[in-house]
Amino acid sequence: MGSLAAFLVFGATMGALVFLLARLGARARAWSRRVQPAADLLVLVAGAGLVVDGASHFLDSLLLGA
C-alpha cells in the first residue's frame, strides 16, 4: 500500500513538472520561431544530452562492476 501511495505522489509530482514544462515549451517555441539560433541550439543541446546520457550509462556499468 505504501509503495502504491509513493507511486501516486511520484506521478502527481511528475505530472505537475510536465505541466510546467509544456507551458514553458509553448513560450519557447514562439521565441525560437523568431530566433533561428535558438532552434539550432536546441539541436545541439539534444546531441549533448545524448552524450551525457551515454556517459551516465557507462558510469552506471562501472558502479555495477561490469
Added chain:
Amino acid sequence: MAAVAGFLMLAAAGVLMLLFFSGRLLMAGRLGTVSLPVMAAAGAVASAFNPCALPALPAFLARGGGARGDPGPAAALGAMTVVLAFGLVVTVLGMEAQTLVAPGLGWLQVAAGAVLITMALLHLTGRMGRLPLVGALVTAGSRLWELTLQRPTRLGDYLFGAGFVAVGGT
C-alpha cells in the same frame, strides 16, 4: 521571463535531488517510512532532469503547445498515466522483476551507453538519416513531427507528456 526563471529553478532542484540520491543522503531506511511520499516527490523532480531526460527536454521545449490554449493539462495527464502504469507493474511484480534483470544489468548499461553516444555523434554530424534502417525511421519520425506541429491536438500533447516520462522520467 518568469517561465525561464521557473524552469531554471526546477532544473536546479532536480540536479540537487540527483546529488542527494547519488550520495545516498535520502534513503528510506534512514528517514523512516513516513518520509516515503517526500522521497517519491523528490525522486520525481530528480528523474525529470536525469541524464536520460536531457535529450528529450529540447524536443519538449521545441514542440510547444497544442491546438488551442494550454498544452499543460493533457501533457500532465499523459505523464501521470505512464508513471501509474509503471507503478502498478512494479507493485505487482515486486522484487521478482529486480532479480530477473539484475544479472545482466552491468553489460546492458555498457551497450546502452555505446548506442547512445553513437546516436549523439550521428545526430550532431547530421548522418542519422543516411543509415539504412535507422534512416527510414528518422525520416518517418520527422514527418510525424512536422504533422503534429502543423496540426497540433490534445492527443498529441497527451502522447508527448507520456513519451517524455517513458523516455526520460522513469
